Amino acid sequence: MANLDEPLRKVLGDKTAKVLAKGLDLHTVGDLLHHYPRRYAHRGELTPLSGLQDGEHVTVMAEVVKVQGRTLTRSPGYVLEITVTDGTGELKLSFFGRKGSYIPERDLSPGTRGLFAGKISTYRPRSGREQRQLTHPQYKVVAARSAEQAAQEWADEIIPIYPSTKGLDIETIGKSVGMVLDQLELPADPVPAPLLTRRGLIPLAEAYEGIHRPKTWDELSRARKRLKWDEAFVLQVALAQRRRAAAALPAKPRPPVVGGIGSEFEARLPFDLTKGQREVGDEIAADLSLAHPMHRLLQGDVGAGKTVVALRAMLQVVDGGGQAALLAPTEVLAQQHFRSITGMLGDLGQAGQIGGADNATRVTLLTGSLGAKARKAALLDAASGTAGIVVGTHALLQDNVQFADLGLVVVDEQHRFGVEQRDALREKVSGGRPHVLVMTATPIPRTVAMTVFGDLETSVLGQLPAGRSEIGTHVVPPERPAFLARTWERIREEAAQGRQIYIVCPRIGEQEGDEGDAAPAGEEGRRSPLGIMELLPMLEDELLSGLRIGVLHGKLHPDEKDAVMRRFTDGDLDVLLATTVIEVGVDVPNATVMVIMDADRFGVSQLHQLRGRVGRGSLHGLCLLVTDAEPGSKARERLDAVASTTDGFKLSRLDLEQRREGDVLGATQAGRSSSLRLLTLQRDEDVIKDAREEATALVDQDPGLDDHPGLAAELATLLDEERAEYLEKT
Ligand code: ADP
Ligand code: MG
Numbered sequence: 001m002a003n004l005d006e007p008l009r010k011v012l013g014d015k016t017a018k019v020l021a022k023g024l025d026l027h028t029v030g031d032l033l034h035h036y037p038r039r040y041a042h043r044g045e046l047t048p049l050s051g052l053q054d055g056e057h058v059t060v061m062a063e064v065v066k067v068q069g070r071t072l073t074r075s076p077g078y079v080l081e082i083t084v085t086d087g088t089g090e091l092k093l094s095f096f097g098r099k100g101s102y103i104p105e106r107d108l109s110p111g112t113r114g115l116f117a118g119k120i121s122t123y124r125p126r127s128g129r130e131q132r133q134l135t136h137p138q139y140k141v142v143a144a145r146s147a148e149q150a151a152q153e154w155a156d157e158i159i160p161i162y163p164s165t166k167g168l169d170i171e172t173i174g175k176s177v178g179m180v181l182d183q184l185e186l187p188a189d190p191v192p193a194p195l196l197t198r199r200g201l202i203p204l205a206e207a208y209e210g211i212h213r214p215k216t217w218d219e220l221s222r223a224r225k226r227l228k229w230d231e232a233f234v235l236q237v238a239l240a241q242r243r244r245a246a247a248a249l250p251a252k253p254r255p256p257v258v259g260g261i262g263s264e265f266e267a268r269l270p271f272d273l274t275k276g277q278r279e280v281g282d283e284i285a286a287d288l289s290l291a292h293p294m295h296r297l298l299q300g301d302v303g304a305g306k307t308v309v310a311l312r313a314m315l316q317v318v319d320g321g322g323q324a325a326l327l328a329p330t331e332v333l334a335q336q337h338f339r340s341i342t343g344m345l346g347d348l349g350q351a352g353q354i355g356g357a358d359n360a361t362r363v364t365l366l367t368g369s370l371g372a373k374a375r376k377a378a379l380l381d382a383a384s385g386t387a388g389i390v391v392g393t394h395a396l397l398q399d400n401v402q403f404a405d406l407g408l409v410v411v412d413e414q415h416r417f418g419v420e421q422r423d424a425l426r427e428k429v430s431g432g433r434p435h436v437l438v439m440t441a442t443p444i445p446r447t448v449a450m451t452v453f454g455d456l457e458t459s460v461l462g463q464l465p466a467g468r469s470e471i472g473t474h475v476v477p478p479e480r481p482a483f484l485a486r487t488w489e490r491i492r493e494e495a496a497q498g499r500q501i502y503i504v505c506p507r508i509g510e511q512e513g514d515e516g517d518a519a520p521a522g523e524e525g526r527r528s529p530l531g532i533m534e535l536l537p538m539l540e541d542e543l544l545s546g547l548r549i550g551v552l553h554g555k556l557h558p559d560e561k562d563a564v565m566r567r568f569t570d571g572d573l574d575v576l577l578a579t580t581v582i583e584v585g586v587d588v589p590n591a592t593v594m595v596i597m598d599a600d601r602f603g604v605s606q607l608h609q610l611r612g613r614v615g616r617g618s619l620h621g622l623c624l625l626v627t628d629a630e631p632g633s634k635a636r637e638r639l640d641a642v643a644s645t646t647d648g649f650k651l652s653r654l655d656l657e658q659r660r661e662g663d664v665l666g667a668t669q670a671g672r673s674s675s676l677r678l679l680t681l682q683r684d685e686d687v688i689k690d691a692r693e694e695a696t697a698l699v700d701q702d703p704g705l706d707d708h709p710g711l712a713a714e715l716a717t718l719l720d721e722e723r724a725e726y727l728e729k730t
Contacts, residue, residue, distance in 0.1 A: 001183055001184075001185040002029045002180060002183045002184055002185060003029065003184075003185050003186070003187070004028065004029050004030035004033070004186070004187075005028055005029070005030065006028060006029045007027060007028060007029075008020055008021070008026065008027060008028060008029060008031070008032060008176070008180075011029060011179060011180055011183060012176050012179060012180075016172065016176055019168060019169075019172060020032065020168075020172070020173075020176065023168045024168070024173075029180050029184070032173075032176060032177060032180055033177070033180060033181075033184075033208050033212075034677060035162070035173065035177075036211055036212075036227075036677055036678065037160035037161055037162050037211070037212065038161055038162060038163045039161050040158050040159065040160050040161065040214070040220065041061045041115075041158070041159045041161055042157070042158065042159075045061065046060075046061055046062055046063060046085075046086040046087055046113075047059075047060035047061045047062060047086055048086055048088075048089070049062065049084075049085070049086045049088075049089035049090065049091045049132070050086075050088070050089045052091070052120050052132050053120060054120055054121065054122050054132070055119065055120060055121075056119070056120045057117075057118070057119050057120075057163075058117065058118070058119075058120055058134075059115055059116070059117040059161050059162075059170065060084075060086075060091070060115070060116055060117075061113065061114070061115055061116075061142065061159070061161075062084035062085060062086055062091060062113070062114070062116060063084060063085055063086075063087075063111065063112070063113045064082055064083070064084050064108050064109065064110050064111065064112045064113075064114070065083050065084065065085045065090070065110055066081075066082065066083040066110065067080070067081075067082050067083075067105065067108060067109060067110060068080070068081045068082075068083075069081070069105065076098070077096060077097070077098060078096070078097055078098055079094055079095065079096050079097075080094070080095040080096075080097070080104070080105060081093070081094055081095075082094075082095070082108055084114075084116065090131070091116075091131075091132050091133065091134065092123060092131050092132070092133040092134075093116060093133065093134050093135075093137050093139075094133060094134075094135050094136070095136055096135075096136070104139065107139070107141055108139065108141070112141055113141070113142045114139050114140055114141045114142050115139065115140045115142060115159070115161070115170060116134060116137040116138070116139050117134075117137055117138045117139070117170045118134035118135065118136065118137035118138060119134070119135075120132050120133070120134065121133055121134075121135060138169060138170040139170065140170050140171055142159065158214050158215070158216075158217065158220065160174065160212060160213070160214070162174065174212075177212045177213075178212075178213065181208060181209060181212060181213065184205065184208065186204055186205050186208075187710055187713075188709075188710050189203055189204050189710065190204075190230075190234075190708070190710030190711040190713070190714045191204075191229075191230065191233065191710075191711070192698070192708065192711075195694055195698075199229065199690065199694070200225075201225065201226045201229055202222050202223070202225075202226050203226075204226065204230075206222075206223070206226075207222070207223040207226040207227050208223070208227075209223070210222060210223025210224075211223040211224060211227060224678055227677075227678055228678040228679050228684065228687055229687060229690075229691060230714075231677065231678060231679040232679050232684065232687045232688050232690075232691035232692075233691040233694065233695055234711070234714050234715060234718055235691075235718070236688070236691045236692045236694075236695035236696070237695040237698065237699060237705075237711065237715060238715055238718060238719065239455050239692075239695070240692075240695045240696045240698075240699035240700075241699055241703070241705075241715075242455040243295075243455050244699055244700075244703055246292075246293060246295055246433070246455065247292050247293075248292070249292060249293055249433045250291060250292065250433070251290070251291060251292055251293040251294075251433050251434065251435060252291075252320070252322065252405075252407060253288070253289050253290055253291050253320075254288045254289065254316055254317045254319070254320030254321075254322055254407050254408075254435070255285075255288070255289035255316075255320065256285050256288075256289070256316050256319070257316075257319035257320065260315075260316075260318075260319035260359065261315050261318055261319055261348055261359050261360070261361060262312060262315040262316050262318075262319050264348060264357070264359065265311070265312070265315055265344075265345065265348055266312070268346070268348075269308070271465065273305075273308065274305065274461075274463055274464075274465050274466070275463070276300075276304070276460075276461045276462055276463050277305055277308060277309055277461065277465075280298060280309055280459045280460075280461060281309055281312055281313075283296070283459055284296065284309070284312075284313045284316075284437065284459075285312075285313070285316060287435065288313065288316055288317065288320075288407075288408070288435055293433040293434065293435050293436065294435035294436060294437065294457075295435075295436050295438075295455060295456045295457060296436070296437050296438070296456060296457045296458070296459055297438045297439075297440065297456040297457065297458045297459070298310075298437060298438065298439045298440075298459050298460075298461065299439075299440055299441075299458065299459070299460045299461070300439070300441065300460065300461030300462075301441060301461075301464065301612075301647075301648040301649075302441045302608065302609060302611075302612025302648060303464055303465075303612050303615070303616055304441070304461040304463070304464055304465075305461065305464075305465050306412075306439045306441070306461060307337070307340065307341075307412075307587075308344075309461070310326065310410045310412070310437060310439060311341060311344065313408060313410070313435075313437055314326065314388075314389050314408060314410065315361075315388075317407040317408040317435070318361050318388035318389065320407060321405065322405045322406065322407025322408065323382070323385060323387065323388055323389070323390065323403050323404060323405055323406050323407060323408075324388065324389050324390070324406075324407060324408040324409070324410065325389075325390045325391075325392070325396055325403070325406060325408070325409050325410070325434075326341075326389065326390070326391045326392070326410045326412065327392065327393070327394070327396055327397075327409065327410065327411045327412065328391065328392070328393055328412050328413070329393070329412065329413045330393065330554075330581060331367050331368075331369065331393055331558050331561060332552070332561055332565060332581050332582065332586065333412065333413070333586065334365065334367055334391055334392055334393045335365065335367070335558075335561070335562045335565060336565065336586060336587065337391050337412070338363065338365040338391045339566075339569070340587065341363050341389065341391065342363050345360075345361075345363065347360060348360050348361070349361060349362065349363045349389075350362070351386070351388075352386070361387075361388030361389065362381060362386050362387045362388060362389075363387065363388070363389045363390075363391065364378050364381040364382060364386075364387035364389070364390050364391070365378065365390075365391050365392065366378040366379070366382065366390055366391070366392035366393075366395055366396055366401065367392055367393045367395050367558060368393060368394070368395040369557070369558035369559075370395075378390075379400065379401060379402075382401060382402065382403050382404075383402040383403065383404060384404060385403075385404030385405060390403070406434045407434055407435060408434055408435045408436075408437065409434050409435070409436045409437070410436075410437045410438075410439065411436070411437070411438045411439065412439050413439065413440060413441065438456060441609065441612070441648070469615050469617075469618060469619060469620045469621060470615065470620055470621070470646075471611055471612075471614060471615040471620075471621035471622070471623055471646055472620070472621070472622050472623070473611060473622075473623040473624075473625065473642060473643040473646070474622075474623070474624055474625065474643060475599075475625045475627060475636070475639045475640060475643050476624050476625060476626040476627065477627060477628075477629075477631065477636070478627070478628040478629070478630065479630075479631060484626065487595060487624050487626065488543045488544060490593065490622070490624075491503075491544060491547075491575070491593060491595070492544065492547070494592055494593050494622075495547050495574040495575070498571075498590075499590060499591070499592040499593070499619065500568065500571070500573070500574060500575070500576070500588065500590050500591040500592065500593075501574060501575045501576070501591065501592070501593040501594075501595065502575075502576050502578060502582065502591060502593070502594045502595065502610075502613055502614065503532075503535070503539070503575060503576070503577045503578070503595045503596075503597065504578055504579065504580065504582070504594070504595070504596045504597065504610055505529070505530045505531055505532045505535055505577070505578075505579060505597045505598065506529035506530065506531075506579070506580075506597070506598050506601040506602065507528070507529050507530070507531040507532070507579065508531050508532055508533060508553045508554075508555060508579055509530065509531010509532060509533045509534045509535075510531065510533040529597075529598040529601045530597045530598050532551060532553060532577050532578065532579060535577065535597065536549070536551060536577060539575070539577065544575060547574040547575050548572065548573045548574045548575070549573065549574065549575040549576075549577055550564045550567055550568055550573040550575070550576050550577065551564065551576075551577050551578070552564045552565065552568075552576055552577070552578040552579070552581055552582065553578060553579040553581060554579060554581050561581075564576070565586075568588060568591075569588050571590060576591075580602075580606065580610070582610070582613060586613050587613075587616055588613070588616070589616045589617030589618075589619070590617060590619070591613060591614050591616070592614055592615070592619050592620065592621055592622060593614060593621070593622045593623075593624070594610060594611055594613055594614045594621070594622070594623045594624070595623075595624045595626060596610055596611075596623070596624070596625050596626060597626050598626065598627065598628075599625035599626055599627045599639055600627045600628075600629040600635035600636070600638070600639060603655060604638055604641065604642055604651050604652075604654055604655040605648075605651060605652055605655045607625065607639075607642045608642060608646075608648055608651050608652075610623075611623040611642070611646075625639050625642065625643065627639055638654075641654055
């Protein structure tokens, strides 16, 4: 009998265990059981052969149509060429050997069906079209067509196909899984029986059997349902526990103060808050008044006005005698926040300076690139409590940064930060936890909100401030060269009217390995994307000669970045030529045009973010997506989608559909994805929602999982995996 922790060596023997460990990183019975088939084939069904890609590892079901052996002319040897078909297309299999040596002539005769696994290569006969082939594929005869079984039964049999891996015999996994299943001894089901009944789920043992050795498609789908549920459920239990634990922690309450700096600031705001800003503001104000830490995620599309909401919260904390930290993902954004917050506060932010208001506080900028002296001053401001608001980048997370009384952490543009970073700042408060407000402009689909951000409460700023103008978006395609000429003309017209323009390229382009998290080149044979240093001379000498052009990218010294941004903000530059460093948060209301070169190299959400840099004031925004992607291509479809709507939520769903799970969860959060084998954030919203409900109820009833030891064990495994992956990354 084998339980889940049993080493595979004990069940399968050393040799097979070694192969599985080396090839697939599978070590225990549990590992192997969770290595699910990638897909299933009917015996009666053949794999379509037309879509096979060069270099791809495949396992296909096909029927032998022709067997031909020939002696090689140049070298001593013999080649057996077998042609298989899916009924329409063909694939060639080649086996080389010496005549008389073992070559599968006898196994594979015309009419035989089999599974064939190997790496696809392309073969060009001297005459004729190129052909796909497998050289020395592994094979498994499934059955000859003449088998005497009842035709229907034979055709209905389900054959699991495991991901093919180099160096692994085609039958190894299936056979090993079979042995494991035959000896399997499972502990008590981790999911409570009443829950299983309520949700119509089958027992776990049946589910493992059904996913690896299904006899019917129904059985398979019940198995998948159960195993998928478990993935969602365990994750949600972890999150429910995290929420509960966080809610139980102490925090210093910071209720609003009448007549404090907060209300003074409000009285001076040059605009009315939107309804959404007021409602979310009230929610946050109430959270901050409690003796437990706030954990709130604020979502609001690009330009929704999240900064003001955050600033009001920060001032409430300052009024309560505490400090607030604002964490920005980039230096450019941190600098901008610093400028705009000091600007908005005016004399309210000039404590200790001539002209500072009586109840003023101080705003301090702390980034990794400060000179030693400035850095020392900033650290002192934070540690002494002189600074009510500290704005910074990840430099804020370092150990030597101390706060006198950190009451609130605001994380801007969270999609760039991982959970661990949120935690690092929380640690900076002794004897309690700060309140935490996380903001993101990348609208997060509900499923992601419920998983990656599942330990946070959510607020949404659903509407943009009134008077916000429209952004028109157009694709500038290769088949309409006149559009590109018009683009440069349009830029000149805007500049002549005193407006400003962004031009974004995917790369810097002066050296190798430069920045640009634009989608990588992808398909082979494409030219490398345009760099700003390549475009700059063209703009200066010809296309936009006479305009004042500034350059901004991540490799510049931070002081230079700051200086360029300032000149652009002050209107001393007409054009800002930049990489994606301006992707999030940059706010210059006088900028009206955004031109994105090689736009197809960016992701949908990224384009939406970039576009959000214009149309921020009362002036109409124009976004031009320059591309040489052909009409009808996938890339063009994406660009058309971006051009067709400014609804960030719609676009983020589209984006989600086009990305792989690990990408969705983000590099720092990819650890989660290893535990998600069947569950997808794209399609399983209902499962996630139900699991969340059940998990919350269960944890409310049994916070320590004392009555659910099986579940507690599963959870421990999940958290271990996560921790291990996190450690690997640091
Ligand atoms: P985001 O949500 O993308 O971070 P910002 O906070 O940068 O947006 O706000 C975008 C712009 O809108 C800023 O210039 C800000 O001053 C302005 N703004 C914010 N709230 C309002 C409002 N209620 N009415 C008018 N303008 C506003
Ligand atoms: Mg912002």
